[in-house]
Amino acid sequence: MKPPIVSVIMPVYNTAKYVEPAIASVLAQTYADFELLIIDDAGTDESIELCRAYDDPRIQIISQANRGLAGARNTGIRNARGQFIALLDSDDLWEPKKLEKHIEHLRRAPHIGVSYAASALIDDNGQMLRIVQRPKLHNVSPQDIFLRNPIGNGSAPVLRRAVFEDIAFLNRDRDEHDYFDDTFRQSEDIECWCRIALTTDWGFEGIQGTYTRYRINEGGLSANVVKQFATWSRVKDRVAQLDPHFAARWSPYAEAFQLRYLARRCVRMGEGALAWSLMKDALKLCPRIILREPAKTLSTLAAASVLRFLPSSFNAPLQALIQKG
Amino acid sequence: MLANRKIVHVLDDLAMGGVTRALKNFEHPELAAMGEHKTIDIRQGRVRASGPDDIAIIHFTANWKKLGWLLDLRLRGGFERIMLIEHSYTQGYESSEVLPKRRFRQMLRLAYRLVDEVVAVSKTQREWMIAHTLAAPDKIIAIPQSRICTDLLTMTPCNRDAGPLQIRAFGRFHKQKGFDLLIKAMARVPADLATLKIAGTGPDADQLEALAHGLDHVDICPPFDSPESFLSEADLVAIPSRWEAFGLVGTEARAAGRPILAARVDGLRDQLDADGFGHAPGSVSSIVSAIYRSVNAANINERGRSSRDRAAVEYDRMISSWCALLSRS
Numbered sequence: 001m002k003p004p005i006v007s008v009i010m011p012v013y014n015t016a017k018y019v020e021p022a023i024a025s026v027l028a029q030t031y032a033d034f035e036l037l038i039i040d041d042a043g044t045d046e047s048i049e050l051c052r053a054y055d056d057p058r059i060q061i062i063s064q065a066n067r068g069l070a071g072a073r074n075t076g077i078r079n080a081r082g083q084f085i086a087l088l089d090s091d092d093l094w095e096p097k098k099l100e101k102h103i104e105h106l107r108r109a110p111h112i113g114v115s116y117a118a119s120a121l122i123d124d125n126g127q128m129l130r131i132v133q134r135p136k137l138h139n140v141s142p143q144d145i146f147l148r149n150p151i152g153n154g155s156a157p158v159l160r161r162a163v164f165e166d167i168a169f170l171n172r173d174r175d176e177h178d179y180f181d182d183t184f185r186q187s188e189d190i191e192c193w194c195r196i197a198l199t200t201d202w203g204f205e206g207i208q209g210t211y212t213r214y215r216i217n218e219g220g221l222s223a224n225v226v227k228q229f230a231t232w233s234r235v236k237d238r239v240a241q242l243d244p245h246f247a248a249r250w251s252p253y254a255e256a257f258q259l260r261y262l263a264r265r266c267v268r269m270g271e272g273a274l275a276w277s278l279m280k281d282a283l284k285l286c287p288r289i290i291l292r293e294p295a296k297t298l299s300t301l302a303a304a305s306v307l308r309f310l311p312s313s314f315n316a317p318l319q320a321l322i323q324k325g
Numbered sequence: 326m327l328a329n330r331k332i333v334h335v336l337d338d339l340a341m342g343g344v345t346r347a348l349k350n351f352e353h354p355e356l357a358a359m360g361e362h363k364t365i366d367i368r369q370g371r372v373r374a375s376g377p378d379d380i381a382i383i384h385f386t387a388n389w390k391k392l393g394w395l396l397d398l399r400l401r402g403g404f405e406r407i408m409l410i411e412h413s414y415t416q417g418y419e420s421s422e423v424l425p426k427r428r429f430r431q432m433l434r435l436a437y438r439l440v441d442e443v444v445a446v447s448k449t450q451r452e453w454m455i456a457h458t459l460a461a462p463d464k465i466i467a468i469p470q471s472r473i474c475t476d477l478l479t480m481t482p483c484n485r486d487a488g489p490l491q492i493r494a495f496g497r498f499h500k501q502k503g504f505d506l507l508i509k510a511m512a513r514v515p516a517d518l519a520t521l522k523i524a525g526t527g528p529d530a531d532q533l534e535a536l537a538h539g540l541d542h543v544d545i546c547p548p549f550d551s552p553e554s555f556l557s558e559a560d561l562v563a564i565p566s567r568w569e570a571f572g573l574v575g576t577e578a579r580a581a582g583r584p585i586l587a588a589r590v591d592g593l594r595d596q597l598d599a600d601g602f603g604h605a606p607g608s609v610s611s612i613v614s615a616i617y618r619s620v621n622a623a624n625i626n627e628r629g630r631s632s633r634d635r636a637a638v639e640y641d642r643m644i645s646s647w648c649a650l651l652s653r654s
Contacts, residue, residue, distance in 0.1 A: 052608070125448070
């Protein structure tokens, strides 16, 4: 049998509420020459049973003991037969032309290894939030990846399989190749993209249009923000190992942007004190982020200070101001 | 409100359970005040408005033959607005019962085009309509179905003790309800873990009896008069339906303070939330694993209580959604 052109890799772990729309959005692709590899990451709900109900021959379900998102993607990539790999998280959705547009792009631009596009944010019920992540699309440098992660989320990129082969590393415990580092339980994406940017010649490029619907669950705890920063710091250390000169030049920016990003999340959660202290750290570390992105930096600072120092009646307009990313 | 407005409920089968219950909801004082409610059986003749402000609400199930009625209503009925409540058709119905899906959806598109608003009885049903472009999204309004459950809301909530999990199920013995799947699943669950009682009657009664034959932990009972007594010992109510536009059984179970174990399909999806135990529709093995999950759950009582909290507010929410829809102009 001829292998498919694209392998779609979808790890599934306790997403019964979302997984069927996700699968439907893959089966509705205008580009039909794909296999859908569903990785059953040993969840505890009926998600996988819902997946088994589809009788489309392009769907294949692979079960494994729980290894987390990165480990499940690795299993998918190892089993993929296509020359292109598209990632989709099981709570997100694609627009019907997603694969068509990215495959066209990758065929047109042989030096590009990672193709991505803007994503529209949706809420828990699938409603559009009227917010679109619009990253930088062209002339993307390694520092753009490290500082701003233009790929945005784990359901946006379509990659050449060759890219993964170039960054594969041997996992000695299991004697097989890994691509994402499964010791990360968060920030596994950005770690992988940085490794591609710094150790291979493959280019990153975005295409016009919005082809992903990315679900955000802001059910956040401030403890998670602290944990997220700790994981991100491991990415920073990894980058320093890969390229010390690059790290010396860009780490302060990247760290300040990361602090600012977390401060914005805190503002959305109403955590004024934490937002304020994160912004103070960001500006102390790298005041130049004001010059690099004045509007976003100053609005975050303003929001954090309002939330920190003014009564709560000021919150509503503030949330509106800070909504975008 | 308009003093002389008539709200005409158009139906063709007074016996259908969901429809009769839906009509009862319009007896709520706030809805009764929106106009004079009338019920008309379309088989008895042409339905016409008696004034320019009259609203028609269609409760019957569309099919190719009835498109003619709808067209007549649209062109010559003289109603200010025509709404259609979709009591029957859903994703689950379509995948279980309809072979020529393209033709079926085309029929629905035509029917929905002839009315001003389509009322979906669950959010999931609305999403299905949108996903298959059966009507423009702004024309489809989701008003999740509910009913008054005063008695059930005050009964003692579930109190799971150490013995076998007490599962209850009730409804019409018909393929739609999936009780056959549930009994087959019970055959794979040891009797010391769970006990099932199913109450009801219907065309499939013999088949269900035969399936339950020899299973000590499955009991088939006649229909009950009061759900309170049937549910008093229940830890959990199972709703293994193959399709279910909304599934008021779920509302009743939750109002009684019992979590549901239900197929993740149609209106039951709306009701599962974090407290219910879901399973893949039509899958015996998925029901088995859902039963095991609920047998092992340490928080059945808490899940029952928060199920009740949600069910308690749904009726008022439904009434106010209907008021808003009817007073829209």
